[in-house]
Structure formats: C-alpha cells, structure tokens
Amino acid sequence: MILSHDTAGSGPAVLLLHAGVADSRMWEPQRAPLAREHRVIRCDLRGYGDTPLTSEPFDNAGDVRALLDSLGVDRLAVVGASSGGNVALQVASAWPGLVSDLVLVNSAFALPATRSLQRFARREDALLEAGDVAGATELNVATWLGPEADDDAHELLRTMQRHAFEVQLGAGDDIHQDPGPEIDLGAITARTLVVSGGQDLDHFRTVANHLAGHIEGARHVQLGWAGHLPNLERPDEVTTLLADFLAGGPGEDGAPER
Numbered sequence: 001m002i003l004s005h006d007t008a009g010s011g012p013a014v015l016l017l018h019a020g021v022a023d024s025r026m027w028e029p030q031r032a033p034l035a036r037e038h039r040v041i042r043c044d045l046r047g048y049g050d051t052p053l054t055s056e057p058f059d060n061a062g063d064v065r066a067l068l069d070s071l072g073v074d075r076l077a078v079v080g081a082s083s084g085g086n087v088a089l090q091v092a093s094a095w096p097g098l099v100s101d102l103v104l105v106n107s108a109f110a111l112p113a114t115r116s117l118q119r120f121a122r123r124e125d126a127l128l129e130a131g132d133v134a135g136a137t138e139l140n141v142a143t144w145l146g147p148e149a150d151d152d153a154h155e156l157l158r159t160m161q162r163h164a165f166e167v168q169l170g171a172g173d174d175i176h177q178d179p180g181p182e183i184d185l186g187a188i189t190a191r192t193l194v195v196s197g198g199q200d201l202d203h204f205r206t207v208a209n210h211l212a213g214h215i216e217g218a219r220h221v222q223l224g225w226a227g228h229l230p231n232l233e234r235p236d237e238v239t240t241l242l243a244d245f246l247a248g249g250p251g252e253d254g255a256p257e258r
Contacts (some may be wrong), residue, residue: 001058003067004050005043009035012100013076014246015068016042017084019229020108021140022160023049026081029235034243038077043067045087046177048164053171059180061090068098077101077246078190082144082204082228083108087180089211092188094181101246102190104211105238106197106204106228109183114203133169137162146199146227153232185214192218193245197226204228 006024008031016027024042034040044051045060064087068076078099080088085107092099113121120143127136140161141154149157168175192215196208205222212220221241223230231238 001046001051001054001056001063002070003043003045003063005041005067005071007042007071008032008040009038011038012246013039013041013071013073014101015064015073015076015078016040017064017078017080017087018042018045018048019082019084019106019144021082021144021164022157022229023164025049025156025160026229026232030231030239030242033239034246037243038246041067041071041073041076045084047168047171047175049160053167053175055174055176057176057178059178060087061094061180062178064091065095065098074098075100077103079103079105079242080107081105081231085109086183089183089185089188090181092190093183093185094187096187096189099188099190102188102192102215103195103242103245104192104208105195105230106200107194107207107211108204109207109211111203111207111210114201114206116201117203120201128165128169133162133165137165143201144228146197146225146230146233148225148233149227149229153229157229157232185211186216188215194218194220195226195230195241196220196222197228197230198222198224199227201228 018026023044047053078088085104092102194208194212196205212218
C-alpha cells in the first residue's frame with residue numbers, strides 16, 4: 001500500500017512528516033510557500049489522515065521509502081515533527097544517500113521518558129481506558145500546542161487528533177506495526193537542523209540536545225516561545241526558518257533563541 005500523499009511545486013524534493021497527534025494537514029501553512037522553490041511532498045502515515053490501518057505488517061520508514069520510490073525520488077530533504085522526526089531519523093540513518101538535508105522539530109527519539117512525559121501518558125491512558133476520547137483529545141490539544149497558538153490551530157489539532165483516535169481505536173488489536181530500522185545517529189550524513197521549543201515538555205528538549213550532540217555537524221535552534229508544534233504556533237516564522245535552511249543557510253545561525 002502506498003501512503004496517501006500530495007505534492008506541490010517543482011524543484012528539489014522535500015518531504016514533510018507529521019507528528020503523532022496530527023496528520024499531513026499540520027503542514028498546510030508551509031506547503032505553498034515552500035512549493036515556490038521545492039517539490040513539496042506531504043503524506044499521511046498509517047492510521048492518520050487518509051491512510052487507513054490494515055492488518056498487513058508494516059513499518060513507517062519502509063512505507064516512506066516505498067512512497068519515495070513510487071514517486072521516483074532518489075534524493076531529498078526531510079522535515080519531521082515529533083514522531084515524524086523519529087521516522088525521518090530512521091530514513092536518514094538507514095538510507096543516508098537518500099537524504100541530503102534533515103530538519104527535526106521537537107523530534108521523538110528512544111531516550112527514557114521524563115516525569116512530565118510519563119504523567120501525560122498516564123493521563124491519556126486513563127482517559128482512553130475510560131472511553132473518554134473527547135477528554136483524551138482535549139488533553140493532547142492542551143499539551144502539544146504552545147501559548148502562541150490561535151483558535152484555528154487548536155481546532156485543526158483537535159480535528160486531526162480525534163480522527164487518529166477514531167481510526168486507531170477502531171482497528172483494535174489487528175495492527176502489526178514493526179519498529180523499522182534501528183537508528184544509528186553516526187550513520188546520518190545529511191546536513192541537519194534540530195529545532196526545539198522552550199515551552200515544550202522537557203523530554204523533547206533533552207532529546208534535541210542529544211540529537212544535536214550525536215549527529216555530526218548538526219545545528220540546534222531553541223525557539224523560546226514555542227511549544228511542541230511551532231509550525232502551527234507561529235507559522236510564518238517557522239516557514240522562514242525552514243526555507244532559509246533548505247536554501248543552504250544555517251538556520252538562525254545555529255544560535256538558540258532564549
């Protein structure tokens with residue numbers, strides 16, 4: 001199965017991978033501006049947006065590679081947010097010749113969960129076990145959007161998260177997701193920008209520092225105003241950051257914003 005996707009523009013290819021609380025619609029503010037200079041590819045991972053969950057075994061990185069092969073893409077930049085960042089790391093690590101540039105926005109990575117992330121997970125699990133999908137949805141909206149997000153951003157995230165819960169809970173136990181390629185940060189050759197949010201859970205700032213310290217040549221920008229999904233919180237500012245980096249700039253000169 002090929003992931004549901006769309007493309008816009010022409011030029012060097014850039015793939016946008018969504019967070020686990022969202023789907024490809026989270027990148028709508030960036031899609032048209034980036035398409036002025038790039039061939040922009042957005043996709044919905046399985047169980048999100050328009051890509052269903054099926055009973056066949058899968059892994060997200062393998063799905064992404066199959067999509068790129070179907071599109072004839074053999075070299076591209078990858079931008080990944082949260083769990084989409086983890087998929088981006090898998091792709092860049094497993095197929096380093098494929099990925100020229102890598103942007104990781106509050107990326108997930110297999111480090112021990114901090115207490116704040118553990119508390120969130122316990123609250124979400126309790127709500128879902130009680131059948132309170134609406135409550136779990138609101139918990140995610142409140143947790144993952146920072147103070148700069150407007151009403152439209154809240155409603156979009158609410159819509160995306162609710163849909164993901166419906167699809168994934170509806171599939172029950174008939175899901176066979178493999179972990180996919182093991183991430184070797186030392187194998188990544190892509191020019192890399194790590195972005196973190198000063199208002200995000202501390203777990204993701206810890207991950208960002210780890211990634212920046214273990215991917216050769218990586219630059220780390222901390223956006224002091226940002227929560228977990230800065231591209232929905234200050235869309236224009238993040239679009240400029242991405243466009244400048246993809247054009248060959250350093251991305252805020254690699255300097256953290258306090």
